[in-house]
Amino acid sequence: xxxxxxxxxxxxxxxxxxxxxxxxxxxxxxxxxxxxxxxxxxxxxxxxxxxxxxxxxxxxxxxxxxxxxxxxxxxxxxxxxxxxxxxxxxxxxxxxxxxxxxxxxxxxxxxxxxxxxxxxxxxxxxxxxxxxxxxxxxxxxxxxxxxxxxxxxxxxxxxxxxxxxxxxxxxxxxxxxxxxxxxxxxxxxxx
Amino acid sequence: xxxxxxxxxxxxxxxxxxxxxxxxxxxxxxxxxxxxxxxxxxxxxxxxxxxxxxxxxxxxxxxxxxxxxxxxxxxxxxxxxxxxxxxxxxxxxxxxxxxxxxxxxxxxxxxxxxxxxxxxxxxxxxxxxxxxxxxxxxxxxxxxxxxxxxxxxxxxxxxxxxxxxxxxxxxxxxxxxxxxxxxxxxxxxxxxxxxxxxxxxxxxxxxxxxxxxxxxxxxxxxxxxxxxxxxxxxxxxxxxxxxxxxxxxxxxxxxxxxxxxxxxxx
Numbered sequence: 332x333x334x335x336x337x338x339x340x341x342x343x344x345x346x347x348x349x350x351x352x353x354x355x356x357x358x359x360x361x362x363x364x365x366x367x368x369x370x371x372x373x374x375x376x377x378x379x380x381x382x383x384x385x386x387x388x389x390x391x392x393x394x395x396x397x398x399x400x401x402x403x404x405x406x407x408x409x410x411x412x413x414x415x416x417x418x419x420x421x422x423x424x425x426x427x428x429x430x431x432x433x434x435x436x437x438x439x440x441x442x443x444x445x446x447x448x449x450x451x452x453x454x455x456x457x458x459x460x461x462x463x464x465x466x467x468x469x470x471x472x473x474x475x476x477x478x479x480x481x482x483x484x485x486x487x488x489x490x491x492x493x494x495x496x497x498x499x500x501x502x503x504x505x506x507x508x509x510x511x512x513x514x515x516x517x518x519x520x521x522x
Numbered sequence: 523x524x525x526x527x528x529x530x531x532x533x534x535x536x537x538x539x540x541x542x543x544x545x546x547x548x549x550x551x552x553x554x555x556x557x558x559x560x561x562x563x564x565x566x567x568x569x570x571x572x573x574x575x576x577x578x579x580x581x582x583x584x585x586x587x588x589x590x591x592x593x594x595x596x597x598x599x600x601x602x603x604x605x606x607x608x609x610x611x612x613x614x615x616x617x618x619x620x621x622x623x624x625x626x627x628x629x630x631x632x633x634x635x636x637x638x639x640x641x642x643x644x645x646x647x648x649x650x651x652x653x654x655x656x657x658x659x660x661x662x663x664x665x666x667x668x669x670x671x672x673x674x675x676x677x678x679x680x681x682x683x684x685x686x687x688x689x690x691x692x693x694x695x696x697x698x699x700x701x702x703x704x705x706x707x708x709x710x711x712x713x714x715x716x717x718x719x720x721x722x723x724x725x726x727x728x729x730x731x732x733x734x735x736x737x738x739x740x741x742x743x744x745x746x747x748x749x750x751x752x753x754x755x756x757x758x759x760x761x762x763x764x765x766x767x768x769x770x771x772x773x774x775x776x777x778x779x780x781x782x783x784x785x786x787x788x
Binding site: 347348350351352354355356357358359360361362363364365366368369371372373375376377379380381383384385386387388390391394 | 540541544545550552553554555556557558560561564565567568571572575576579582583584586593594597601615618619620622623624626627647648649650651652653654656657710713717
């Protein structure tokens with residue numbers, strides 16, 4: 332370049348300024364324009380272009396995420412419905428088994444009650460029969476006592492005569508006699 | 523300025539001159555404040571990008587149309603691939619406009635290099651990549667000082683647990699990295715790739731034209747076809763490089779900012 336500059340000078344041309352001689356030195360006007368064009372484009376990009384692009388990026392992300400969320404929600408709902416259904420099924424099964432159990436218990440209660448009632452009826456009948464037998468026996472004893480007394484008195488009066496006609500005395504003798512017999516032996520043996 | 527061309531004299535071929543090829547003033551002559559063609563192109567790229575980005579995002583739909591899809595794809599690549607993955611999901615969103623602007627601006631201006639009728643990469647003029655690199659330079663320093671404090675920012679340059687003897691050396695090297703190497707390489711990488719790529723394409727076209735249509739023999743005309751073919755292949759390759767450089771510049775921007783955000787690393 333030095334040689335070229337010398338050549339130029341020798342030929343009478345103006346000497347080239349160094350920024351023109353050496354391409355690695357900046358031309359001031361171009362340097363300023365470099366800053367300027369960058370600044371202008373930066374303002375356009377930062378104010379308008381990037382916000383628009385970011386907005387659509389966000390919207391797209393939101394749309395995709397929204398879709399995913401929707402699907403997730405649907406799945407969740409389905410799972411919940413299934414769970415609910417299963418819970419209901421379990422509940423129904425438990426209810427059925429409970430009802431069966433109840434019926435069984437009720438049946439057992441009814442049977443026991445019936446048995447009780449039959450038992451008490453039987454008891455009642457047996458007791459009544461016993462009572463009747465007792466009463467009849469009592470009546471028979473009383474009747475027998477009277478009869479035996481009268482027969483014995485009759486017999487004794489026939490044997491001993493009319494002296495024993497006094498009823499009061501005779502009855503006293505008979506009673507005493509009978510008491511002696513009952514005292515010697517159990518009453519059951521009398522009849 | 524054709525007098526600058528020293529090489530090729532006598533053969534009738536004038537190789538493309540690195541100054542004349544790139545210095546294209548439209549108004550103002552050889553002055554620091556002359557209006558140049560790449561300036562107009564840079565402004566055009568901003569108009570083009572603004573119109574495209576605003577129109578393609580005007581009616582945003584959940585299911586995107588073609589224009590929205592293209593914009594969203596590029597945006598998604600920068601936002602997630604360069605922003606979120608490098609800066610972390612907590613902080614990245616406030617840097618996405620910077621990264622997206624950087625990527626779109628560089629990509630468009632690079633692609634101007636192979637798109638007719640422009641065919642001139644704006645970033646082959648050092649002023650433009652330098653401006654962008656300086657923006658990145660300021661941003662990562664400001665971010666670093668804001669997140670760690672001035673002292674903390676300089677402390678974090680030296681990794682913890684170093685033997686005290688080499689701490690000054692490492693600190694000096696890191697200082698050089700943060701204040702010189704990073705901005706310079708960031709600007710030069712982009713500039714150099716575009717500059718070299720463009721001059722290669724120009725050489726292919728000018729050289730091929732000379733070989734094919736110049737005062738040459740029939741055998742040499744055949745090589746002219748080959749050079750044109752090479753130029754075609756190089757154009758495709760340049761397209762790839764132009765995309766790659768836009769990506770690398772944005773990637774490094776994200777990495778530098780990430781380094782300033784990290785308080786625990788290093």
